[in-house]
Amino acid sequence: MDVSVRQLAKTFPDGTRVLEAVDFSIASGEGVVLLGANGCGKSTLLRCMLGLEKITAGDIVIDDVSIGHARRSDLRRLRSRVGSVFQQFNLVGNLSVHQNVMFGRLGTHGLMGALSLTASTETRDKAMHCLDRVGLAHLAKRRTDTLSGGQQQRVAIARMLMQEAGIVFADEPVASLDPRAGREVMDLLFDIVRERGLTVVCVLHQIDLARAYANRIIGLKSGRIVVDGAPNDLTDDAIADLYEADRTRAEKESKEAEDARSNLRRSAASF
């Protein structure tokens, strides 16, 4: 599945401008890592792609479906093929591992088709195969919240497999894992992505992981793309610059804070 982000802008209702003139295309099967300092807009960009945030201007087109203008039915169909892997796993802790994987069918088979009691034998078997692929078939009956963080992220990957996603959006998938478990999850995720030819957009904070797994790194700074290229073509300085403080923004924030303090002092004095 391919993605085209066209002159995307996002301003929140409180006036916070997060993304401006963001423009790039991702070819089917590409593995893109989004890098950038805290607050630069990575998650907002991902949430716009997932249709979870309203776009202020521009558009995002995934497999010919415009996120900004599509009919609900087209958006629903698209969503059923978009997998997501989040830092906090987004699993139902008090259900079994197998049940959580079955939820990968929600988008295409509805609730009844995704519940263990009503699902077909074929669906139940398929969920077991997905669990086997991530090495967790032996834990199928376990309550999900009794698993380690690394194991829970494997369950989320099995759910994405069950969903037969064509594209995966991953938001800091290894942020809450130790370095070894993080590497194992990244290996598994990218092995699956490559063997199935999936497109992936993954937000990371670890530059070494970005260099190791991405075909392409896109760097955001203050809501704009400032770096875009293959890991080997990007210098360490170019990447380090992503994390340099944005002086214009820092100065603006410091002025806003000073104005707020002055207003507070004036109000206090008038009492």
Ligand SMILES: Nc1ncnc2c1ncn2[C@@H]1O[C@H](COP(=O)(O)OP(=O)(O)OP(=O)(O)O)[C@@H](O)[C@H]1O
């Ligand atoms: N609902 C909202 N309303 C107003 N501002 C928001 C909202 N959600 C996010 N923001 C702001 O948008 C900016 C970008 O946030 P975002 O979460 O996209 O950054 P990020 O690059 O993913 O950061 P991090 O690496 O810390 O996760 C931040 O300044 C944040 O405070």
